Structures are given as C-alpha cells and as structure tokens.
Amino acid sequence: MSAKHSNLPRLVLPLVLGWMASSCDTSKTVGSSGPEAPDLAAAGNWVVDARTLQSDCDELLPRRAVTLSIAQDGADVSVYVDADNDGDFSELIQLPGRIVGKTLEASGYWNEGGERHTLDLTLEGIVWGSMTGTMKVSHQSLTPEPGEVPCLASYAATVIRVCNPPQFDLTGKWDVSQTTAFAGGPLQALSGSTEELVWTISQAADALKQGVFQVESSDDRYYIGSVNSSQIIAGGSFEAYGFEFHVTYSTLEYNIQTGGLRGRILADYGAQGEYTIGWDIEATRGDEPTQQTLTLTSSQGATVTVVDANGVVLPICIPADGAAQVTLPEGPAMVSTQQGDLPLVVEADANLSVQLN
Numbered sequence: 001m002s003a004k005h006s007n008l009p010r011l012v013l014p015l016v017l018g019w020m021a022s023s024c025d026t027s028k029t030v031g032s033s034g035p036e037a038p039d040l041a042a043a044g045n046w047v048v049d050a051r052t053l054q055s056d057c058d059e060l061l062p063r064r065a066v067t068l069s070i071a072q073d074g075a076d077v078s079v080y081v082d083a084d085n086d087g088d089f090s091e092l093i094q095l096p097g098r099i100v101g102k103t104l105e106a107s108g109y110w111n112e113g114g115e116r117h118t119l120d121l122t123l124e125g126i127v128w129g130s131m132t133g134t135m136k137v138s139h140q141s142l143t144p145e146p147g148e149v150p151c152l153a154s155y156a157a158t159v160i161r162v163c164n165p166p167q168f169d170l171t172g173k174w175d176v177s178q179t180t181a182f183a184g185g186p187l188q189a190l191s192g193s194t195e196e197l198v199w200t201i202s203q204a205a206d207a208l209k210q211g212v213f214q215v216e217s218s219d220d221r222y223y224i225g226s227v228n229s230s231q232i233i234a235g236g237s238f239e240a241y242g243f244e245f246h247v248t249y250s251t252l253e254y255n256i257q258t259g260g261l262r263g264r265i266l267a268d269y270g271a272q273g274e275y276t277i278g279w280d281i282e283a284t285r286g287d288e289p290t291q292q293t294l295t296l297t298s299s300q301g302a303t304v305t306v307v308d309a310n311g312v313v314l315p316i317c318i319p320a321d322g323a324a325q326v327t328l329p330e331g332p333a334m335v336s337t338q339q340g341d342l343p344l345v346v347e348a349d350a351n352l353s354v355q356l357n
Contacts, residue, residue, distance in 0.1 A: 038099035040125040043072040045162045047212050049224040050135050050155035051237050057139070057151040063222070064155065075099050079106040079121065095119060104131070115139050118150075123159055126248050129226070129233040131159040156237040156246070158224055165313045166203070166211030166227035168254055169329070174199040174261060174283040176217070181264060185275030187241060195219065199283065203227065211312070223247065223265075230254075234265065243269040245277070252281065256291065256327050260284055291327040292346050295353040296335070298322070302356050305336040309346065318356070 050064045069080040069089050079095040082088065097106025102125040109118040116139070123133035135157040140150035176197040180190040203213035211227035215234075225234035234250040245267045252263035261283040269275050296304065301320035307313050309331025318324045328346045335342040337356060344352060 038075045038101065040099050040102045040104060042070045042077055042099060042104055045069050046159050047162055047224065048135065049158045049236065053154045053156055055153035057153050077104060077106060081119065095121065111142060114142055116142055123157065129161040129228065130235045132235065132237070132246050133157050158235040158237050160224055160226050160233055160235055162210040162212060162226055164229040165315060167230045167314060168227065168256060169203050169310050169312055170201045170213055170227065170254065171203045172201060172285045174201060174285050176281060176283040179280045181278040181280045183277040185270060187277060245269045246273060291329060293351040294326050294328050296324050296356060298356045300357050302337060307334045309333060
C-alpha cells in the first residue's frame, strides 16, 4: 500500500488543526462485501490525540496529534492525513483501509526526505463521534545501512469527530469535583470517593477548528473533545493507579444559564480493558465570561451567521415573522447576512435586539 509522494517533514505532529468541513453524515453506511457489514459511519474529519506508549526513535514526545479526513464507500475507506499541518489534505497522503463491524484498519506509506514513512491505524468506534485504538509510526532510510532497522513508535489513539460549529466556548480554568460513581475490578475501593481538581480547558477560537478542545487536569489526566453544536464529545487515554485507561463514553453537558459543567465520564481499564469505571463530574468556571443575549428578528425569515468575540461561528435560522436568540460573550461580534455584515459590540448587562429585513 502506498501514498502519493510529497514534500512533507517527518511525522512530528503538533496539535495544529486546520481545514474542517462544516457538516457531517450521521447515518450508518451499509453494503459491505465482507463477512460483516460495517457498523461505523467514519466519513468526515477527525482529530487524533496520540499518547506515546513506546518509542525507539531519537525524538520522544509525550503526545502527538494529527487531523484525518476519511472517505467511506461501504466497508472500504480512504484515510487522508494532514501530516504537514498546513490545514488541508492537498498532499494526498492516502491510507487505504477497511471497516469490519465497528473496527477500522488502515495502513500506508509515503517517501520524503530520503525516508519511507509508514502509518498504521487500528480504531474502534465507541459511540457516535468517538473512536479509540492504536497508531503506529515508522521511519526508515530509503538506502539503509547494513543492519539498520526502522525507527518505530506506538501510540494510544483517541479520535474525535469534528462536526457542527460550537454554540459555546469552554475555555478557562474550572474547579472540578470528581466522584468515583462506580468501579469494577481492583479499583472497587475507590467507589464513592471524591477528588477536588482543576481542569484547564483550551478551546480553538478559529472557526475552522470547529470547537475542538483539550483538557489538562491537575491529576495528570488529559482529555480531548469537540463541541458539536451544543453536544460535548469527549475522550482520552491516560495512566493512573498503575493502569491504562481509555474513555469510552461521556455525558458532559454545559448549562449556559448557570455556567456549570456536569455529567459522567466512563472508561475501561486493565490489561485487556476488562474493567469499567465511572466518574461523576461537577464543575464551575472561575473565570466564567459574562454572557449576553442577542435577539434576531425577521419578517421574511433569514439564515445568518453570527461570529462572537472568540471567533466562534454560529449559524442561525430565523423563521418568518419570528425570532432567534443566541448568547454571546462580551466584546465585538458580527452578524453576516446576504445583504452584508453588521458589526456589533456586546456589553455587560446590555442585551441586544436586531431587526433584519
């Protein structure tokens, strides 16, 4: 299997997220010719957080990240990799692959800078918008010296779908009460215990990054996620209590009125992921920005785009003789219509109302 040659650097992938589509297909794809029809709708754009498990390369990074664009035709997939982090997939690095059930496997290579770079992915769909698995990377000279072997690295991969524009921004420091709701296996004694933590959340302000966020927790855990409209998709892998943990499901919800974040995070742990644990999360943001309400009305109906002070893009549909409301942080904002752009300034305790056409 191969991929188109391109002028790409080594696959050292900082968390740089680029071009993302503004829509996605939530339907399942059927029609596999294999032994098991695919039960994973993988088409779309994804962000991969890769945590280093083992590496014999000269450079060892604790985490790497990459963006993927996946095209799916039944059980067959083509995984395009933005390896140079320029925000698009024009280099056409293509990993051919296949989906069996909920498992996606893809592998390919490309040559650049006198080296062959190989990337192997094995991912399993957990819930809609989240996959987990492994990523393996190797580099080897195209003219190896006698006895030279490839540089190999393996990663625990958490893969989050990038989809609809976010309706809110989670950026800030959060005071978190984390309670172990239940635990199977050797960590059963943790059930009912509570820890007070601090989460530092960074959410992409660039509209093209579509609400992707990272969570650094004071207990050395790391999560990656995406705000898909008002839905929060979160995942991650980390080591704690001497075990490897992989997040399998989250029910985190953000309350715009109270500014609170709550829900449950579920994870598997153990040598084979045979045990399950769940944490209940109650969080408040210490630097919660003031949110004001913008009311848009229209006699004819309209579809507009609102860009807030953080660069978050919100598509709004206003019914004829109706109204739509959106909450915005303080600062400059823009309402873009077919007739032109309307700049606004959102001030504290000054909710706005705009009549269109």
